[in-house]
Amino acid sequence: MTAALTAGCTRHGPGDDGRAPYETPSAASGSLLAVKIDNVPAARPQTGLDAADVVYAEQVEGGLSRLMAVYASTLPKTVGPVRSARESDLELLRQFDEPTLAYSGAQQKLLPLIRRAPLRAESPDEAAGAYYRSTGKAAPHNLYLHPARLLPTVPGRAALSSGFRYGPAPSGGTPETARTVRYPSARFAFTWSAQRDGWLVSMDGTPTVTPDGRRVVVATVVVQYVKIRPSRYHDVLGTNTPYTETVGSGRAEVLRGGRSYDATWSRPAATDGTAFTAADGARVNFADGQVWVVFAGAPS
Template sequence: MPAAPARPSFLRAVAVLGATALLVGACSADPTTPDQPDVTQQPAVAVVKAAPPAPVVPVRWPLTGEAAESPVERPALAVKIENPREARPQAGLEQADVVWEQVVEGGISRFVAVFHSQVPAEIGPIRSVRPMDPAIAAPLHGLMAFSGGQPGFVQALGAAGLQIMSQDAGAPGFYRKKGVAPAPHNVYATPQTLWEHADAGHAASPQAQFALARRAEHATAVVSGTPASALDLTLSGYSHPRWSFDTASGTWLRSEGDTPATAASGTRIAAANVVALRVRLVDSGTSDPAGNPVPETVLVDSGDGVVVSRGRSVEVRWSKPSTDAVLTLTTPDGAPVTLVPGSTWVELVPASSGSIAVS
């Protein structure tokens, strides 16, 4: 018998099953179904930025603020150098980092010249110490070289923590130089020899004695001072140091009255800064061998003064609370005063009898 024709309902069922199979097959090809391999996710990579290199801060000499090729560990060497006419020109003075000028008996002046960054071949003429020297040199905690001095003055230097290097006591490095002024104006010394005999307690480099700007244009006088070209000082009837600004070198040039001041090398004596301070001058109660009263500059004190740096000047206040404290400089309103990097001369001008004139 011939096969019976398919019923419509059966044909519709077969069509539905076929469509369902196709749909299932298509779904099984979806890559997100479990039948497909998992896609591995790459971990996030953290980007770490390298730190910028640390700035290179140059090594600087503590007393001048000038850059040094490499650090040199040696103490400050303070030397008492005389300044009457017969003692000029002095040797090595142009290489000092800091020089203090003070009035002694008879109205003449003497220097405490401090050496550290430079090593002169010789220094002199060297003379005796005075009662204000401990207050000048004590903050350096270094060496004090001199020739002679009253026992009390010498003992005060030792009590201030300085290593005493006395020609009279036979310290090495001193000699009498031929061909210069007669004794007592002929005592000289070799700084290198003095440094070689520093003891363990006085071998360290000094701390800064003034606040020094990193760059000259940032110094207080340069930033906020008034134009200045000359600084005329009267220390006594005998001593009239003068300083004039030299634009070419950016320094202040020294004269003794109207005579240009030069060192024995022929170099003009110059300074990056001149600090002129009004100070009290009192009788120390002692006399020199000729019977002249020995004055004392009072430095454990305070007062006013002037700083000249580059071609400008600024009024300052100064204070020093103790013998071993560093002298500080501020503006009249109390802001710290910074100096131009380089050498500094400190002029101790008697307030009652001396004068400071800036022009």
């Protein structure tokens, strides 16, 4: 499936009409684009978030949150605000084939790791012509990206993780109309809308909208329970940067169609995709459309 898909709407594809479910192959068909996106109130509403194939939500310093939007099927005209990278981003991105990472800098001691990582790192230092400052927000929440200046063409959904599988809903599950994931200083809420055939997103108690006021609606929400530990790095205030471990295995919840499905996630090595399976070992299909993966701290 390499054709561009329309952003901001529910997308139906393989598996929805009785055909075999679509699973992304392990070999990518080109570089996809991952963008680190600011997620404090001053940065909202974000631009281009609704066009992403996948949005990852992670915990950062002070218990706040940050997003990574991944684009493989289509590129919006603008994405942002763009913010800095974290060490755990490098591990998360290893599952993709030499992705392009757009970010606005990093902790000084982390920069050598970014340069050695198997990805194409494109900050304003490397690609100044792809970024601009908006007058609508105050710095540092006003740095935006023209994605096409970094990635003229998109590789298609085949460039996504081999762990993602799209198709008919699994059997079983429990009715679920609302789910909240809390960080120490942030929270994500997802409310099922039968009318919109998707999950309405809210962050920190505020509806997530596009710049023109449309609600962001996603097809599948994955709550992935992972180990979140201190890293070797600190921000400018001396606050430790959390490290989100995405290699290993653990519990997950897959939300789709107004139901919740218990699952186990498994990613044996950094170069593997993340597979989601039910108790009987069957793969858990995602609904076709945008996926949000929220990394939640696993109970100790």
